[in-house]
Amino acid sequence: MGITPTFFDRDLSWLAFNDRILQEAAKESVPLLERIRFLSIYSSNLDEFYRVRMPVLMALHRLSGKENDDNSTDESANLQKAREVIFQQLENFGHILTGQLIPLLKKNHIHLLYNEAIPEQVLEKVNDYLYSQVMAFLQPVNLSDEKNSFFPGNNKLYFLVQAEEDGIERNWIVNIPSDQLSRFYSVTIETIQFVIFLDDIIRFNLDKIFKGANIKGCFSFKITRDAEIDLKDEYGDLSDQIEKQLLKREAGLATRFLHQPGIPLRVLYFITSRFNLSSDSITAGGKYHNLKDLDQVPVKNNELVYDKWPPISPADINYEQSIFDQLKKKDLCIHLPYQSYNPILRFFNEAAIDKNVEEIYVTLYRVASNSRIVNSLISAAKNGKKVMVMIELKARFDEANNIKWAKRMKSAGVQIVYSASALKVHAKTALVKHRIDGRTVYSGLLSTGNFNETTAAFYTDHIMITSNRELLREVELLFLFLAKRTKPDPDDLINFEHLFVAQFNLQQRFIELIDREIANARQGLPAAITIKLNNLEERVLISKLYEASQAGVKISLIVRSICCLVPGVAGMSENITITRIVDRYLEHGRIFLFHNNGQQDLYMGSSDWMNRNIYHRIEVCFPVKDEAMKAEIITILQLQLNDNIQAVRIDENLNNIKIDNAKPPDQSQRQIYLLLKNKDKELV
Known part of the structure; x- marks a missing residue:
């Protein structure tokens, strides 16, 4: 190859995808409750990042710290960069929620109370809810008493309460039972719907929980824990082994101690010591955590959600015949x-x-x-x-x-x-x-x-x-x-002729298909590749796409999430474009289209191009031979490549770039729905 290939970092790429989710939450053309749902998705994704990827970054950071100072510290740089990106995104998250969405809710007579007191006109109903429902689940723990054992659950919500009684200040943990009760309580007074965080129902009534005590401070926090489970090779029943490991997962290493700002330093030191938390896991956040619960906001208004697209009954299926x-x-x-x-x-x-x-x-x-x-x-x-x-x-x-x-x-x-x-x-x-x-x-x-x-x-x-x-x-x-429950034996592989099966022939067959396009391009024949994936990481296949680009093959990629291929670099990937689509549905299909000098070979299947899919999983991709079916799927691919509303282009700096062209507005998911709906009308 002409130049040394370069790759995006997989974790920074994943964070760029989550930033695309935030873009959708900020978009004024998206219905209000759907924008709130996108904030929920962002928060849920970030929690998973802290459970799955942050432990890896932290471990690499610790390892790099043990190396000689002259050695590369890319791992430390990636951890720091990831934290910087997350901080910037969370700042944007807060602005979208408090500066845009909550005011819009108020315009629709929905008051989502956020960092504000509970209004007097709803206090009676809130107090009744507190006494009749919430108190059944409250379990305060005196953390100042060393005899009391307490282990914070993964992503569970808690308050750290400083309560002074008889001149003695004690630190208490109060659970916020959002896994047993709804995160939000709703009450309507006349035309206004008040939506109140469960957190605030507890926070503003601590005097009823700690009667006679002087409440000197109340700070929310949660701990996110490593989700990895450690399976040994074939010891006993696998289901028993996994069940035991699932219990251990909830006690995994803390990768984030997220706390409300303002905790006195001495109290912060006390709680981090008591919970055996590392200093690099401590993060100050907002007043409310687990904002993935925003999708539970109890508001029903058809004008504030997407218009309905009822699933189409395929007309080419006879419902009276087997x-x-x-x-x-x-x-x-x-x-x-x-x-x-x-x-x-x-x-x-x-x-x-x-x-x-x-x-x-x-x-x-x-x-x-x-x-x-x-x-x-x-x-x-x-x-x-x-x-x-x-x-x-x-x-x-x-x-x-x-x-x-x-x-x-x-x-x-x-x-x-x-x-x-x-x-x-x-x-x-x-x-x-x-x-x-x-x-x-x-x-x-x-x-x-x-x-x-x-x-x-x-x-x-x-x-x-x-x-x-x-x-x-x-x-x-x-x-x-x-059924054999063994790994593939390199000396005794099944000869799959039609299927592409990871661990057997999948990577090699895709390389062969790319090589054929390269050969065609070098002979002056038309050569093109269109691939749709969830994630693109594996470097052998990415490098082969770089080689194809250098040979003149036109490559169109649709990649929803992680993408380690750097597009648009002269001499390496100038013939590659990457489209990312985020819309009402989660893009999940994997499709592979090779021009083959006009013969159009089409494959679909389960496999992304990630290390885990190629090297550590059994995956199956399969050819589509039926010409009508093939034409329909190719049309769907083209509609997605034409999207200039919900699609963005990923540039060489990992940015999500809005598609700004003179073409009429084109939203691929809506166009696909209409395509299939009209097709079925024609077949009826």
């Missing part, structure tokens, strides 16, 4: 959440009851809390069918829910398979084997997203329903491998 019979004629594709999820539910439900179905196989990564799909798998097992489910117990923050469903399925006779400790199964595949007239017939699902009816309502994904025997025979080979 879905398996329809697959004999052609493959089907469901575009979520624009189209109804019912065909996917039908697939599993029909398989559970169809007398010709003998075997069902499925991979589950994140299971809905009330999963109808899992219930149909349980019914299938009870109906005498062989059901094998590869359920990933190590899906971060979904471990407990997945364990619950795994146990329920196992007790119903479902064969449950867990992945090896060091390997996650992130593939989204399902296979049904029918016995018809003495021969085996295959049906299956290949998806870009989880089989989860909850997230299907707001994640954009694509699910191909197919009876393609060549593809599904390879899916069957994958399930046979997964």
